[in-house]
Amino acid sequence: MKRLKFYMALWCAKLSIIALKMTGHRGTDFPGRIAVKICPDFLRQAGVPGRVLGVTGTNGKTTVCNLLISMLKADGKKVLDNNQGSNTITGLTTAFIRDMGAGGHCRSDIAVLEIDERSSRVVFPLMEPDFLLINNLTRDSIMRNGHPEYISRVLTRAMPAKTKLILNGDDLIASNVAPGNPRAYYGIESLPDDVQACINLVNDLQICPKCHSLLQYTNRRYHHIGRAFCPECGFRSPKLDYTGADVNNEDMTFEVSHGDWKHRFRILNDSVFNIYNVLAAISYLSELGYTPEQIDGLLSKAEIVKSRYLVDEIGGYRVIRQMSKDRNALGSSRAFDYVSHQPGDKELIMMMNNLSDAAVWSENTCWLYDCDFEFLNRDNIKNIVVTGPRAKDYYLRLKFAGVDDDRISFVHDEIDSPNALRLYEGEDIYVLYGTDSIDLAEKVAGKAREKIEEKISGNAGRRAG
Numbered sequence: 001m002k003r004l005k006f007y008m009a010l011w012c013a014k015l016s017i018i019a020l021k022m023t024g025h026r027g028t029d030f031p032g033r034i035a036v037k038i039c040p041d042f043l044r045q046a047g048v049p050g051r052v053l054g055v056t057g058t059n060g061k062t063t064v065c066n067l068l069i070s071m072l073k074a075d076g077k078k079v080l081d082n083n084q085g086s087n088t089i090t091g092l093t094t095a096f097i098r099d100m101g102a103g104g105h106c107r108s109d110i111a112v113l114e115i116d117e118r119s120s121r122v123v124f125p126l127m128e129p130d131f132l133l134i135n136n137l138t139r140d141s142i143m144r145n146g147h148p149e150y151i152s153r154v155l156t157r158a159m160p161a162k163t164k165l166i167l168n169g170d171d172l173i174a175s176n177v178a179p180g181n182p183r184a185y186y187g188i189e190s191l192p193d194d195v196q197a198c199i200n201l202v203n204d205l206q207i208c209p210k211c212h213s214l215l216q217y218t219n220r221r222y223h224h225i226g227r228a229f230c231p232e233c234g235f236r237s238p239k240l241d242y243t244g245a246d247v248n249n250e251d252m253t254f255e256v257s258h259g260d261w262k263h264r265f266r267i268l269n270d271s272v273f274n275i276y277n278v279l280a281a282i283s284y285l286s287e288l289g290y291t292p293e294q295i296d297g298l299l300s301k302a303e304i305v306k307s308r309y310l311v312d313e314i315g316g317y318r319v320i321r322q323m324s325k326d327r328n329a330l331g332s333s334r335a336f337d338y339v340s341h342q343p344g345d346k347e348l349i350m351m352m353n354n355l356s357d358a359a360v361w362s363e364n365t366c367w368l369y370d371c372d373f374e375f376l377n378r379d380n381i382k383n384i385v386v387t388g389p390r391a392k393d394y395y396l397r398l399k400f401a402g403v404d405d406d407r408i409s410f411v412h413d414e415i416d417s418p419n420a421l422r423l424y425e426g427e428d429i430y431v432l433y434g435t436d437s438i439d440l441a442e443k444v445a446g447k448a449r450e451k452i453e454e455k456i457s458g459n460a461g462r463r464a465g
C-alpha cells in the first residue's frame, strides 16, 4: 500500500511537468527534485518495471545507455530511461515520474538507467538494479570524485547483493568492485597498437591490489586499461567471459566470443574507446538472454546518437565537433590522442571551459596537468585556438607540453575564436568542447563554417577577377 506522501509527491511532480511544458522548460530535474523533497524514499515506493538495468563508470555511460535503449526499442520493448535528464537521484526520479500514470505504476517493460558513480550510495538503497555495467573507473573531476579507487569503494559499499555485475575485465579498478557479487567480464584480447609501458601521465594501477608488488602489463591500451599480472603472488586480470578480438578497421567489424559462440559485429567508430562501448552493449544483451544473431540484428537497427561527434563538410574542409570532457583528464586525453592520430592537417579550437561550474564554484585546474596535452604537440596540428574563461590555463599547459608559440592563438571570447583560424587548404577543424557547452560549440562551428565560406567565395572572386 503506497503511502499518501508518495501520491502527493507524484501528483505535485506531474503538475510541475505540465507547468514546465507550458513555459517551454523541458528535460530538467525539477519534477524529481519536488518528489524527493516531499517523499525522500519515492524510488523505493515506486513500482519498478520488470527489469532494471544500470550503467555506471567514468567514461562512456551515455553512449552505452543510448546503445542499449536503441537496441531494446528496436526489439519492441517499452523502455524507461533517463537520457534526457541527469544521472543523479533527482534525474532518475524524474524519469520514473514521466513514465508513471496517475496511479504510480510504470508503463515500461524495462528501465535503462545511467547512474552517477557517487549517486549509487543514495540510489541503491532505494532501488536495486538487476544488472549493473561498469565500463571503467578512471580519474574524473578531482573535486567531486577524488580518486578511482575511492569511487570503487563507494560502489562496493552500496552494491545490493542481488545485482549481477557486467564489468570491463581490462580495467582492474572496475573489475574489483563488489567482489562478492555475481559477475561477467568483457574485454579485448589484443590490439595492434597495444603497448606494455604506460605512455600517459596518469597510470592509476601500478601495484598489485593483493601484495603491492609492481604489476606487469602484457597488453596495455592506455592508462591502466589493459591486461596485467603480478609476478609475486599470481594475481592477474580476470578471465574474460566476452572476448573482443580481430578488429578490422576496413569493414569496421570485430569478433566477439562467449562460451560456445563466436560472431562478428559492426563497430561504430574505430577508436578503442568506442569498441569497448559496443562490446559492453553486446555483453549486456547476451546476459539478458539474446542470441548473437539477435544482437547483431538489433545493433544494425540501432540509431546511434551522434551528438558527441558531428561533421560538416564545406569545399574540402571539414568542421568536426568533438566532445572532450572538461574536468576529466582521461576523457580529454583520449580525445586528444584520437584527434592527433587522424590523417591530414588540422586546426583546433579548444573550449572545454567548465562553464556550469562557474556559477557555483571554481573547478580545480590540476586536471589539466593529468591530461596528455603532449599528444597535441604534433606537426600536423597547425594551430590551436585557446578560448573562453580557461584560455590562459590552456595556453600555459600547451607551453609546458612544448607547443611552439606560433601554433597557439588566444581569443578571449568563444564566438570570436574562428577569426583566428588560418584555414589551410583541405584541413580539418576540430572544435573541442566540454559537456556543458554543446550549444555554444554549435554556434562556434557555425561561425567557422561562415569563415570557410567567406574564404572560398573570396578565392573564387580572385580567380574570376
Ligand SMILES: [Zn+2]
Binding pocket: 208, 209, 210, 211, 212, 213, 230, 231, 232, 233, 234, 235
Ligand atoms: Zn601480488
